[in-house]
Amino acid sequence: MTGNQGGFQDWLREDRLPHIYCTGCGNGTVINCTLDAVDKMGWTPENTVFISGIGCSSRAPGYIVTDSLHTTHGRAIPFATGVKLSRPDLHVVVFTGDGDLAAIGGNHFIHACRRNIDLTVVCMNNFIYGMTGGQGSPCTPMGAISTTTPYGCNEPPFDLASLAVAAGANYVSRWTSYHVRELTKAIRAGLETPGFSLIEAVVQCPTGYGRKNRLREAGAMVAWMRDNAVLMQKWRRMQEEGLPLPSGAFPVGEFVRRNLPAMGVLE
Amino acid sequence: MQGNTACAEGALAAGCRFFGGYPITPSTEIAELMARRMPKVGGTFVQMEDELASIASVIGASWTGTRAMTATSGPGFSLMMENIGYAIMTETPCVIVDVQRGGPSTGQPTRAAQGDMMQCRFGSHGDTSIIAVSPASVQEMYELTAKAFDLADRYRVPTFVMTDEIIGHMRERIAIPDAVGITPRRPLEQGSLPFAAGEDGVPGFPAFGNGYGVHVTGLTHDERGYPSSTDPHVHARLVSRLVEKVEGARREMADFTVTNPDAEVVFISYGAPVRSVEQAIRDMDDGRIGHLRLRVVWPFPDFALAAFTSARVFLMPELNLGQMAREAARLTNVPVVPVPEIGGELHLPDRLIALAEGYL
Structure with a gap:
């Protein structure tokens, strides 16, 4: 890789590679899509800041050439709030994961949605705590095996995208690491929308999640996403028509795009 | 003027332009005054969802080069310990006012105490060093809060105004100077490594948005700011420097x-x-x-x-x-x-x- 090729490669800190992600991890896909979207916005490393909490997803800013804050567990959004309110001219993007965002950072998450502060949050939802070796998270599906749910998860999971809609975010969508083009477009839409944007990217974690849940191969997990993701339009039609929603299926697409009053938008 | 008012006015005079806070007795008047005054001086006031978020927002603001502070009391102070450790590790200048009340726990919300003196010094996990000032009058609330910003910027370390309910709620006549001398943060020289320190142990500050491309992490990091969390020498060198830059300057900052x-x-x-x-x-x-x-x-x-x-x-x-x-x-x-x-x-x-x- 050499510099100035255009696209995401210009944004990578090459002296930090290779990265720490496991073979088959989906996070790299999401980072790629995010950098592609940021680049297409015409933003530069000088006016863009990446901020993250703790976990696999949160290592991403360390591989990007911009100013970046790798903060404490769950707190990326309030750090980002301070940066954005002090310098509204900077573009602030948060990388987070399901544990970071929905468990320890849950309160910060819903309040940032309520404030509708002008941040774009990209959440890599791998259903698991990857960095610590595969413990259950607030997004672990019912019945799934993790090191802390050895008999199957018996807690219902959070629906992050719906949570963000209910809490007031201006833009919310969900895609997966299978839907690369759609994911990139969705992140782009989030970056363009003033106010709070959440893009939930469902990603495979073959090491921490797949191995225990009969999805050992990365390819098998990506195929699982492809086969279980239902386009939002179809999902809503099935709901309206009272058709049974297949077990394990989940909606992907745009959950909301609106223009509620936002905070931290450059005037 | 009330002590808490003098604290806020001293901060504004020192160029504080970001306040992130959460209401708590007996410090609330500081946040209330900041809410009124900040918009008028072109600064930012934000009431966060809790003290974890308050101090996080302050640290974020500080990385844009803005003088930033929060104010709290015991229970909120306890919640801030996590990110105070982050500010120490990342050498983020910030000012934290603790209007102390009786503890432990909710204790005595309206009564004075000095029970957090060890917590400000040793509240974070790991080996740390910090700076704390303690005013004894309303006049000193103004002066020492202003001074805390200079100390925080000079040594790139969280600096605490350890006051108490008596001084915070006391009313006295004070003399407000025409201007407070401000020694701004020394910027990082372009081309220098962001966490490479000179003889005084304090690196120049690479404020966000200036093209430094600095990576800031609470993990043990090398002089480039890159995580290096398993090398014993990198950790020993970093943490020893973080402690020594403060402890070694005790004569210089003595008051x-x-x-x-x-x-x-x-x-x-x-x-x-x-x-x-x-x-x-x-x-x-x-x-x-x-x-x-x-x-x-x-x-x-x-x-x-x-x-x-x-x-x-x-x-x-x-x-x-x-x-x-x-x-x-x-x-x-x-x-x-x-x-x-x-x-x-x-x-x-x-x-x-x-x-x-x-x-x-």
């Missing part, structure tokens, strides 16, 4: 006054109890009682104790069960006697006089 250095019986005080000690010395009016009065409390000015060459005993009135007294005791061979007062009342000068006379 105390010495009264009657030839005295054999000497009070040591900081914060509200200073007032009781000063009254006791005025009442005795014979120069037999000495007083070491601290404005910068951490790092503790160990050498100041040596100014009292005839001291037979140090008496240390505090609104706790003897926190800083333990620090003083480990720095001198002269006996240090804690004079605790908890529950919210200040030491009565008569009690201090009777105590001192017992040693004369």
Whole structure:
């Protein structure tokens, strides 16, 4: 890789590679899509800041050439709030994961949605705590095996995208690491929308999640996403028509795009 | 003017332009004043969802090069410990005002205490060092809050204004200077590594949005700012520097006054109890009682104790069960006697006089 090729490669800190992600991890896909979207916005490393909490997803800013804050567990959004309110001219993007965002950072998450502060949050939802070796998270599906749910998860999971809609975010969508083009477009839409944007990217974690849940191969997990993701339009039609929603299926697409009053938008 | 008002005005005069806070007695007036004043001076006030978020927002704001602060009291202070450790590790200048009340836990929301003096020093996990000032009057609330910003910027370390409910809610006449001298953060020289420090142990500051492309992490990091969390040498070098840049500068930043250095019986005080000690010395009016009065409390000015060459005993009135007294005791061979007062009342000068006379 050499510099100035255009696209995401210009944004990578090459002296930090290779990265720490496991073979088959989906996070790299999401980072790629995010950098592609940021680049297409015409933003530069000088006016863009990446901020993250703790976990696999949160290592991403360390591989990007911009100013970046790798903060404490769950707190990326309030750090980002301070940066954005002090310098509204900077573009602030948060990388987070399901544990970071929905468990320890849950309160910060819903309040940032309520404030509708002008941040774009990209959440890599791998259903698991990857960095610590595969413990259950607030997004672990019912019945799934993790090191802390050895008999199957018996807690219902959070629906992050719906949570963000209910809490007031201006833009919310969900895609997966299978839907690369759609994911990139969705992140782009989030970056363009003033106010709070959440893009939930469902990603495979073959090491921490797949191995225990009969999805050992990365390819098998990506195929699982492809086969279980239902386009939002179809999902809503099935709901309206009272058709049974297949077990394990989940909606992907745009959950909301609106223009509620936002905070931290450059005037 | 009220102490808490003076605190906020001192911060604004020092160029503070970001306040992230959460309401808590007895510090709330500081947030209320900041909410009114910040928009008028082009700054930002934000009420966050809790104290975890307040201090996080302050650290984020500080990385844009803005002078930033928060104010709280015991229960909120406890919540801030996590990100105070982050600010220490990432060398983020910020000012944290703790208007102390009785603890532990919810304790006495409306009564004064000095029970958080060790928490500000040792509240974070890991080896750390910080700076703390302690005002004893409304005038000093203004002056020392302003000074805290200079200290935070100079040493790139969280700096605490350790005050209490008495000083925070007291009303006194103060003289507001036309301008407060400000020594701004030294910027990082372009081309230098972001966490490479000079002889004073303090790296230049690479504010966001200036093309530095700095990566800031709470993980142990090398001089480039890159995580290096398993190399023992990198960790030892970093953490030793973070401690030494503060501890090694204790003379440079020392701020105390010495009264009657030839005295054999000497009070040591900081914060509200200073007032009781000063009254006791005025009442005795014979120069037999000495007083070491601290404005910068951490790092503790160990050498100041040596100014009292005839001291037979140090008496240390505090609104706790003897926190800083333990620090003083480990720095001198002269006996240090804690004079605790908890529950919210200040030491009565008569009690201090009777105590001192017992040693004369």
